[in-house]
Amino acid sequence: MSAALEYVLDAPPALASGIALAPGIEWLRLPVPGALRHINLWLLDDDDGCTLVDTGMNVPESRAAWEGPLVAVLRGRPIRRIVCTHHHPDHAGLAAWLAERHDAPVLMSAPEVALMRHLFDTRDDAEVLAERLAHYARHGMAATDANRWLLAGDGYLRVMSGLPTDVRIVRPGEVLQAGGYRWDVLQLAGHTDGQLLLHAADPGYLIAGDQLLPRISSNIGIYPERRDTDPLDSFLAGFERLAALGPDTLVMPSHGEVFRGLGVRLTQLRLHHDQRLERLEALLDDGPATATDLAQRLYRGAVDPLNQTLALGETLAHLRYLEVRGRVGIDAPSAGPHRYVVRRDG
Numbered sequence: 502m503s504a505a506l507e508y509v510l511d512a513p514p515a516l517a518s519g520i521a522l523a524p525g526i527e528w529l530r531l532p533v534p535g536a537l538r539h540i541n542l543w544l545l546d547d548d549d550g551c552t553l554v555d556t557g558m559n560v561p562e563s564r565a566a567w568e569g570p571l572v573a574v575l576r577g578r579p580i581r582r583i584v585c586t587h588h589h590p591d592h593a594g595l596a597a598w599l600a601e602r603h604d605a606p607v608l609m610s611a612p613e614v615a616l617m618r619h620l621f622d623t624r625d626d627a628e629v630l631a632e633r634l635a636h637y638a639r640h641g642m643a644a645t646d647a648n649r650w651l652l653a654g655d656g657y658l659r660v661m662s663g664l665p666t667d668v669r670i671v672r673p674g675e676v677l678q679a680g681g682y683r684w685d686v687l688q689l690a691g692h693t694d695g696q697l698l699l700h701a702a703d704p705g706y707l708i709a710g711d712q713l714l715p716r717i718s719s720n721i722g723i724y725p726e727r728r729d730t731d732p733l734d735s736f737l738a739g740f741e742r743l744a745a746l747g748p749d750t751l752v753m754p755s756h757g758e759v760f761r762g763l764g765v766r767l768t769q770l771r772l773h774h775d776q777r778l779e780r781l782e783a784l785l786d787d788g789p790a791t792a793t794d795l796a797q798r799l800y801r802g803a804v805d806p807l808n809q810t811l812a813l814g815e816t817l818a819h820l821r822y823l824e825v826r827g828r829v830g831i832d833a834p835s836a837g838p839h840r841y842v843v844r845r846d847g
């Protein structure tokens with residue numbers, strides 16, 4: 502495909518700083534450990550204070566940024582509310598900490614609040630933790646000393662500052678006024694159960710969270726705490742809603758640069774997932790395999806526990822998509838992990 506994305510600014514903000522993106526909108530960037538390296542936050546300025554969209558992860562570098570260089574970015578303006586696009590720790594990790602400091606409510610979608618609360622509420626629930634480990638064991642990933650904490654859910658809690666006390670549910674179809682714009686609230690699933698996106702039809706801005714990223718495909722995975730049983734189908738179903746926003750939409754993603762070319766990006770992502778589905782079927786032609794075995798062959802770079810878990814989740818989402826459509830099946834033995842098989846005429 503020759504069509505390319507158009508990156509509208511020459512340079513993104515440096516880590517722990519902010520730049521003006523449009524009247525009333527500042528683009529902030531905070532460090533994130535690991536391959537992502539950064540997250541973009543959006544500060545929408547109104548006369549009585551700011552709306553902050555996403556918070557950064559609860560890691561010392563991000564807290565230091567909020568206590569250091571970002572103080573100058575705020576220029577004394579209060580944060581009067583915090584919107585978290587979803588419950589992931591790079592987005593909501595500092596929500597509790599910032600909410601307390603600014604005495605601000607945290608706005609989230611109902612499915613994301615449910616996921617966040619569930620992960621906190623079950624932190625000491627031996628039965629739930631055992632079920633999570635059983636999910637991974639069923640798919641061929643044994644708990645080891647290196648990954649047990651992550652599989653059981655503690656990987657999330659370690660980089661969250663807490664559960665915000667004043668949480669307000671925002672529903673799709675609601676309107677938020679912020680930064681001098683009228684933002685329609687969209688809620689799309691796939692990356693997580695109900696990510697919140699904000700769309701200002703005039704002049705055509707989209708705060709996209711992790712739903713639409715310019716350079717990497719967002720993780721679409723099956724995880725034990727999630728409710729969505731066919732997240733890839735949910736993700737692709739959301740493309741219609743996004744495409745309807747118009748080709749000139751300025752997309753403000755959580756990772757990477759602000760861009761135009763929404764339709765081009767949707768086409769690229771659909772192709773990416775189609776190719777992944779084809780590759781999985783081709784791998785299964787070699788014989789039955791567990792999801793962990795397939796993930797290792799699909800994502801050779803996933804060597805640390807976090808990336809191996811994400812690779813397994815993503816592989817399971819693609820397998821589920823094929824399974825629902827009768828293209829693969831599960832050979833469920835009485836003992837040992839599930840093995841996937843091709844069903845050519847299913």
Ligand SMILES: [Zn+2]
Pocket residue numbers: 587589692711
């Ligand atoms: Zn995310």
